[in-house]
Amino acid sequence: MKSWLTKSEPSGIGFAVCEARLWLWRHPEWWSLGLSGAAWLLLVVPAASERHHHVEVGLWSSWTTEVFHWSVMVIAMMVPLIVDSIRYVAARSLWARRHRAILGFVAGYLGAWLGAGILISVALSLLRQHVSLDSMIMGGAFALAAVWQLTKAKQRAVRSCHRTVPLAPQGWRADRDCLRYGWMIGGGCLTSCWALMAACALAGHSLWPMACATLIGLGERYSVRPDQRVLAGALATLAGLCVAMALFSPR
Amino acid sequence: MYLFYFEQIVTAAIVKLGGPSDWALPYWNYSDGNNEDSRRLPAAFIAQKMPDGSPNPLLVQARDEGNNGNPVGDAADVDVSACLGEAAFPAASTGGDPGFGGPQTTFHHSGGVTGSLETTPHGNMHVAVGGWMGAFNTAALDPIFWLHHANIDRLWNVWRQRDSKHVNPGDSQWLTGVAFQFHDASGNAASMTSGQVVDSTASPLLYKYEDESDPLPQPTPSAVPRFAMAERPIPEMVGASSEPVTLTGQPAHARMVVHPPTGPAREARAVGAAPRKIYLNIENVTGSGRARRYSVYLNVPEGSDPANHAELYAGDLPMFGVVESSRADERQPGTGLHYRLDVTKIIDALESKGAWDPQNVRVTFAPKPWGSAEKHALSAADRTSDHEIHVGRVSLYYA
Secondary structure: OOOOOOOOOOOHHHHHHHHHHHHHHHOOOHHHHHHHHHHHHHHHOHHHHHHHHOOOOOHHHHHHHHHHHHHHHHHHHHHHHHHHHHHHHHHOOOHHHHHHHHHHHHHHHHHHHHHHHHHHHHHHHHHHHHOOOOHHHHHHHHHHHHHHHOOHHHHHHHHHOOOOOOOOOOHHHHHHHHHHHHHHHHHHHHHHHHHHHHHHHHOOOOHHHHHHHHHHHHHHHHOOOOOHHHHHHHHHHHHHHHHHHHHHOOO | OHHHHHHHHHHHHHHHOOOOOOOOOOOOOOOOOOOOOOOOOOHHHOOOEOOOOOEOOOOOOOOOOOOOOOOOOOHHHHOOHHHHOOOOOEOOOOOOOOOOOEOOOOOOOOOOOOOHHHHHHHHHHHHHHOHHHHOOOOHHHOOHHHHHHHHHHHHHHHHHHHOOOOOOOOOHHHHHOOOEEEEOOOOOEEEEOHHHOOOOOOOOOOOOOOOOOOOOOOOOHHHOOOOOHHHOOOOEEEEEOOOOEEEOOOOEEEEEEEOOOOOHHHHHHHOOOOOOOEEEEEEEEEEOOOOOOEEEEEOOOOOOOHHHOHHHEEEEEOOOOHHHHOOOOOOOOOOOEEEEEEOHHHHHHHHHOOOOOOOOEEEEEEEOOOOOOOHHHOOHHHHHOOOOEEEEEEEEEEO
16 A cells, blocks of 8 residues: 555655655654764763773863763753654744754753753762762662652653743744753753752763663653652662662672 | 443432432533524523422523523534544644544643544533533533533544544553543442443443434545545644734734645645645643633634634634643643644635735634623623733644
8 A cells, every 4th residue: 555645656665765754754853862872872882981980180171071971861861751842843843944943952952951961060070079979879869869759849840841832933033942942841851850860970870870760761751641659669779779789789 | 431420320319319220311412403492501401490499400600601591602612513524533743633532642741732522512612601611620510511521422423423434543552551530329439441431332331322413414535534544644834923922802813924835745745645634723822811712714804804704714712721721730731722723625715716825824813702691600800801812823734
């Protein structure tokens, strides 16, 4: 059967190209998810991780590296959580400028996170100068995230991540609106996920806490009726694992 | 399913009082074209006294319309042609058709558009009756609510029966993913899933409506689904307004420029995939107080009364739930209501007359009158002025 737009029968390269193009049309978020995938790759590369753990050459160098890792972590973990908003921005824009609209939205969104990242990175760098951020502290941070998960303020914030706003159709107003919308959603996500992300940053942007936290975030965003107690329980388990590591790992 | 338990509870009370055990919840068919009184509230709901002289519990003084025996709303409020004409149950993706039942949502309902049935007649009649019926949190306090919703359920059956392609979603998440909680006639906790009630003729519902006839002419070939559900066209936005519009109970206008399609709509036309459909989207409708209903018209000439241009009428905005959906809290983001109106016929007609100017498209919001005779239940502020309603944007989509 031919699809609603394909000219050719379901065989041959022409059909495959047409179907691929249709898929990309239906999923304008493809490149932002690609960006997220690239960020995960960057985190997986052991050299990146090792370099991070050996930055102790000075406060300036330390916090700029921290900001870099924070940014990579945000792109990796948070972009998959805003797929609905990215699709919304694309669908509410003129066809010719929908990827430009997404770019503006993502820039605004990451801008909000970057602002927070700079503050957190400076704080973490200062802390690292004086305190050893061990697994016990990580456990405390994830426990705080578990408590935050059960608050009404957190629920309000996660709903605000799904806000929609009218976007001007063209011109500088359209760019401004997309940027502003991204900033607004970024602010909502920041309020919603600050504890989780701060815990991941305290964990030195290690892969396994980030992977677990991402799964929890995805479960919250894409479940029909997410059970906050289950999500808080998962975070508490994460906290427990950190504490266990602190207690039982060889010194 | 809440009607099922309500019916159970009322039946138990009736039997206890010596009434029939086969009592059934009636429906209010306000769209019955063969009954000129169809929009009047049933007599039992407006009588001042019971036969024994005691106050009538079915009479709610707070109603805006109907208590004086006059018809509730107007013909457009009960027009079922748009909802019964929908080809699919779920809405298309952003901008496209609203579907019979509305969009598939996750927990947040962000940007959720109201489905065609939910808009008209459902929302219209809620707001037209008004009073308790006009707000989410109080609607079920008016006994007419239950008859109204029994009719909405009946219309679902009518829609399913009028075309073999009109089918419910088969998604397991929709059918069994959520167990809704109730109390039965014995006061015991009970739960039910959507999958248990999609066939109203089967157990446990076993409903048999008196009239399930199709009130519309049979679908013409162009009205049947133009595509398999998995292959619905990608809606393409071709124009939108740049500024919000504030509605204050007076006619208001929004303007937009419509651009030639450059994406899927252009290609669909090039390959002759399907007749185009055009949807007017009314986005981010918010308000903080009781709102009246608005009718929407396309390209009414300047200075002309929209009521004299039935050919340019696009549909109604019932505004049911506008206050609740505008409130940001831990349940929803507060982005307001979203409507999609099919304006294909209007634009086709304007084009065929050479009267369609894509550079100057004008959307008119015309307020519908409030019930005048029975506004006694409204607050002083409600009586003297309309609460402002904000329309974030209007946009046009080819699909």
